[in-house]
Amino acid sequence: MTAFFGTPELAPSLATGATRLLPLHYSGIVSYLETFGDFDVALIQVSPPDGSGTCSLGLSVDFVPAALSRTKCVIAEINHSMPAPPGSPRIPLDIIDYIAEVDHPLVEPSADSEDEVSRRLGEIVASLVHDGDTIQMGMGRIPTAVLTALRTRNDLGFHSGLLTEPVLGLIKNGNINGARKPTDTGIAVTGIAFGSQPFYQSLGQEPCVAFRPASYTHDLDVIRSLENFVAINSAIEIDLDGQINAEFISGRQVSGIGGLGDFMRGAGLARNGRSIIALPSRAGKGRSRIVSRVEKVTCARVDADIIVTEYGIAELRNKAPNERAEALTAIAAPEFRDQLIKSVI
Structure with a gap:
């Protein structure tokens, strides 16, 4: 596995070398995704399609467009709890190869009180x-x-x-x-x-x-x-x-x-x-x-x-x-x- 952040979940595999971490700026990650070559699979989460047959990328866009442009197979979790903000990019439903339709809450941060x-x-x-x-x-x-x-x-x-x-x-x-x-x-x-x-x-x-x-x-x-x-x-x-x-x-x-x-x-x-x-x-x-x-x-x-x-x-x-x-x-x-x-x- 290749990763760009040393998250707590990745700590064991980073320690054993099972995960390689690339020290890249965000702009460098974009360049990596755009020049790496074709990806076999992209796993994304989108909103339900609208009447025109497009899905919103919702509240998490960052690296998705760069990955989609080079992916052979797109698997999308269509989450009915994912909003479709008016200012978020949309993708046509027909570029998605496989769909998993779900309805579960989006991830929330833990409470962080001020000191x-x-x-x-x-x-x-x-x-x-x-x-x-x-x-x-x-x-x-x-x-x-x-x-x-x-x-x-x-x-x-x-x-x-x-x-x-x-x-x-x-x-x-x-x-x-x-x-x-x-x-x-x-x-x-x-x-x-x-x-x-x-x-x-x-x-x-x-x-x-x-x-x-x-x-x-x-x-x-x-x-x-x-x-x-x-x-x-x-x-x-x-x-x-x-x-x-x-x-x-x-x-x-x-x-x-x-x-x-x-x-x-x-x-x-x-x-x-x-x-x-x-x-x-x-x-x-x-x-x-x-x-x-x-x-x-x-x-x-x-x-x-x-x-x-x-x-x-x-x-x-x-x-x-x-x-x-x-x-x-x-x-x-x-x-x-x-x-x-x-x-x-």
Whole structure:
């Protein structure tokens, strides 16, 4: 098996070598799918067909179009619980070779309650977002805290690989309306959606959300065209040179590269773009998330821009290595700062 993310389910087979993991950006996964050669089978999930004989890809589009274009046999689970949003691509029923008709709830995320550190991080990150900016972010405590703190902003745009319930809340509240987006004006763009069953059903009727493939959501030229684009992401650790690890903990692969590098680089190229990495200053077992050297490099130091912990903001763009080390040490947890200073002397 070949995979692109080190999920918990894959941990045993990754450890034994039964699964090979390719370290690719989202944009790289698209290129891999488009150039790999023909696939024997594609397993997809779609909505029931409409009167014209087409099925919607529903709430998960990202890599499906790239796979379908090179697949010999398409097996589709037609799920009566899968909404057909007006902004999601449709495929003709006659390209499907085999159908399994079902009606079961879509997968929901587990509950993730906010803590004080996440709340503080959300407030600091939100202070860096201005009216009219286009934002990108994922899911979890920190993104939820950021979105909560953005309820005082206006005319925000949204362009991301993932759309969650707090994002839809800002859309319905009018904070995210895409009015100033130079591309996809008035439209929130995403590759997939992830949330509760009521959230899924609401998205099925939402005309202001467009579901696009990863070849679009993570395309560098598309991202760089978005003036005032703000990429907001997290990481496992960052070192004093600005190198970022978002995949490994204690030698174990716990994630993949994903879209982090695409959005960081795109934000760096966009006019007035900003890339923000927000992370708690402390990890478990009394460790600092700001370290002298990261375990593995997911994103290079050249793409590092703004780093946020609950202790403040470190702006790394256009800073020399010693200036970066000083700025990052200043936002580390206080008990680790002397140790970090000694590591660069």
